[in-house]
């Protein structure tokens with residue numbers, strides 16, 4: 565492909581999404597960084613520009629379908645197209661099932677699962693017209709193995725795996741691939757609240773003996789967007805240090 569490629573990354577204001585946006589940019593890919601906090605996105609965009617990359621910030625709540633459609637349209641306008649979509653935005657609202665509030669169920673499903681559906685809906689017409697595209701959905705080890713205290717989150721993350729497989733089948737004839745990545749425990753704000761004892765117990769269950777880094781997830785995303793991954797679709801790539809096999 566001769567023209568510069570462009571990516572749309574949700575949840576790019578911090579953690580894994582920020583690492584993905586920065587890795588894309590350092591590989592010459594133009595990046596739209598989206599999340600709800602424009603100030604944090606502006607910082608990421610400035611850092612990318614200072615290192616010679618091209619980036620653009622858009623305020624977006626992924627659970628709002630029309631918001632997502634407008635954000636993708638703005639990104640396509642700015643960079644000419646959207647070649648890669650990374651549905652990375654996510655939240656946790658953990659509690660045991662018996663204590664979980666209906667609202668905490670709904671919010672987690674709306675952001676993590678419906679947000680992913682909204683993103684795929686928004687980019688699909690652009691990618692279908694171009695007859696190419698890569699969609700990467702950031703699921704979780706919790707969606708593969710379950711996790712006590714995460715009924716809402718693990719259901720959303722397992723739902724993303726089903727959504728990945730179905731959309732991979734529907735979009736394959738247009739040369740669009742759809743894959744999921746299921747990270748294990750990664751050092752970000754999402755896991756920073758775990759106390760030292762919980763962290764130590766966790767590490768004891770991880771064959772590679774450590775928590776992962778956001779950069780390790782970003783590298784997997786970049787691989788799935790590369791020519792080398794052109795024949796991979798409908799898959800969930802586990803990046804979890806062996807926690808779940």
Ligand SMILES: NC(=O)c1ccc[n+]([C@@H]2O[C@H](COP(=O)([O-])OP(=O)(O)OC[C@H]3O[C@@H](n4cnc5c(N)ncnc54)[C@H](OP(=O)(O)O)[C@@H]3O)[C@@H](O)[C@H]2O)c1
Pocket residue numbers: 574575576577578579580581598599600601602604624625626627652653654655675702703704705746747748749750751752753754755
């Ligand atoms: N860290 C882990 O151990 C781990 C493990 C497995 C899977 N994951 C998944 O990896 C993804 C990234 O997690 P992380 O660890 O980087 O989390 P994080 O540090 O908490 O960052 C979450 C990102 O999502 C954005 N976000 C949240 N709600 C949003 C909404 N409604 N609309 C748009 N953006 C929204 C946040 O930005 P704003 O607050 O600015 O909106 C932020 O950029 C999530 O899907 C998470 O479930 C993480």
